[in-house]
Amino acid sequence: MIKKTSLKDIAHEAGVSIALVSYVLNGKNTKRINVETAEKIKQIAKALNYQPNQIAKSLKSNKTYTLGLIVADISNFFYSYIAGHIEDEANRFGYNVLFGSAYEDPKRFQKLLDVMLARQVDALILAIPDGAEDSLNTIKDSGVPFVLIDREFPEFGELNSIVLDNYNASASVVRKFASLGCRKVAAIGLESNLFHLQERSRGFTEIAEQILGPSTGKVYNLSEGSLPDKIQPLIKQILEEEQVDGICCFTNKIAMATLPLLLSLKVQVPKEITIICYDEVEAYKLFPYPMSFVRQPLEEMSKEAVRYLLGQDKHKVMGVRKFEAVLIDMQGYS
Amino acid sequence: MIKKTSLKDIAHEAGVSIALVSYVLNGKNTKRINVETAEKIKQIAKALNYQPNQIAKSLKSNKTYTLGLIVADISNFFYSYIAGHIEDEANRFGYNVLFGSAYEDPKRFQKLLDVMLARQVDALILAIPDGAEDSLNTIKDSGVPFVLIDREFPEFGELNSIVLDNYNASASVVRKFASLGCRKVAAIGLESNLFHLQERSRGFTEIAEQILGPSTGKVYNLSEGSLPDKIQPLIKQILEEEQVDGICCFTNKIAMATLPLLLSLKVQVPKEITIICYDEVEAYKLFPYPMSFVRQPLEEMSKEAVRYLLGQDKHKVMGVRKFEAVLIDMQGYS
């Protein structure tokens, strides 16, 4: 019960060599093997409930059929949704997924990365934190195929990256605001050097300037940790002092801090303020007022990452692949 | 860059045996080794950026430092939250987590299980689906330490399980309804033989009978797939024909189908109906009316599972450990 059966056990039982058992069970050199011997071996393997030891296989083949996935936080729906689709697609290729959350901490990220490389993962899908550019060297030096997801680092050349076209997404957010009659909008973002967030800001400000006029699209950045404390004064400031009539939340975390606040402050949505958020969460279904959100094609993006890594093309350079967002309108129930 | 450095490389470079390098790098037999040789070896290891191959280590040691986690659906917050805490705690023990979603499908579950066992995971944390009792034999025969999470199978003896005290949780739900003045309540559950769901039903019906009177606590079960279609007629029936004044949703999925419906039907909460849901989700923060929910101590439960498996006690039988729920009141913003 504790001892697992190995090729040796089967070989012993069948009175043949280990090599032969290996050939039979793997269906190799199959034509030159005595049919009866083969049958007998298979019988015994089944009877002993043989399960090949993947560790031993991996040592020989240098393939672990394991995909390493490092996200910011698996308990954030954005990443768990991605993780689910990555797993599904990986399974299709006979792969399993080893995951880790780096919580946007470069040290934790590097540690997870080291562990995954030591475990000889065949490929990596990574949401690299801000400030972990050093880890890029580890990754490149390892020679393990990788794709960055939801992150890009243009200053490091054309790294394989699967990202939203964030500039464009923000542009369509601003256009949506304009079409809903907004005159002056604001966005709440995160204090971060991450390029994809910068792009959100840049698109927001530039397009606001372009279609609503100068200084109509300010972006206010908070640190993730200070959200609970600082979001309320910020919202008040934006609404009262800045006379803004449209707010865009740049992440679902920010949205989940902002929306309850609007409810408790009894701000009239969308009469006083129009709301557009990045990233779909189920929670929006409970928000009683009309709002819109930016949907990333996450399923497609996840699967694309896996297909690239496990398909034919892993040794070609993919470079940066941008996906277009879809803006979704929600009516609310008020 | 592609070729990883091995003990052999270091040994060659240092002009010593592989064994010696292994001893030095693992700090074994350390006192009987020439200090200078040791230093030299360490230098070279560092210079060549040596990372031990875990696969080879595992083959020898029969330890993979991998924890297998099979949940119903990683993209459901309930499980991704658990997964996050399991990972954190596992990391603390030097372990990594291989995960899979079985989507409540016994075949998928068995397949994931087989793969994880073939990969020689050191321990398993499992949310076994309804109808996958056969897999229990695979698990037991493997001899791999395991804990069921959020599931229990009393008909199979005292399997290690970490669960909510679901009977008690439902009891406190009913008491809460009563204290809020409800006279006749109903619950919406899932068509399933899973014991923990049965217990929720049993506690609900029995305690309702006890404190509100006969036939005051019916449970309506829907299949997960039919939720989108059948929830609306069911809610209408419950409200209009059955004259119920309190509804309990037995899972967060059911809650996320029911609550938006109440909004769109403009049902007055809590005037017409009082709502209590199982399992916390962030979304409740956006629900504009007062409601209550059953909070499972998931962090503690997750960590307990890991500690049992990776700590001292893994070869003792843990049996069923029940955790008590906490009922949380939410004011809403209406």
Next chain:
DNA sequence: CTGAAAGCGCTTACAG
């Protein structure tokens, strides 16, 4: 048609 042998990268009891 089948087997002995080498080897994947490590560890460790044993011998010197």
Next chain:
DNA sequence: CTGAAAGCGCTTACAG
């Protein structure tokens, strides 16, 4: 103080 050797469970070129 150090090394040769066996072995973890597999695969596979080679020999017969």
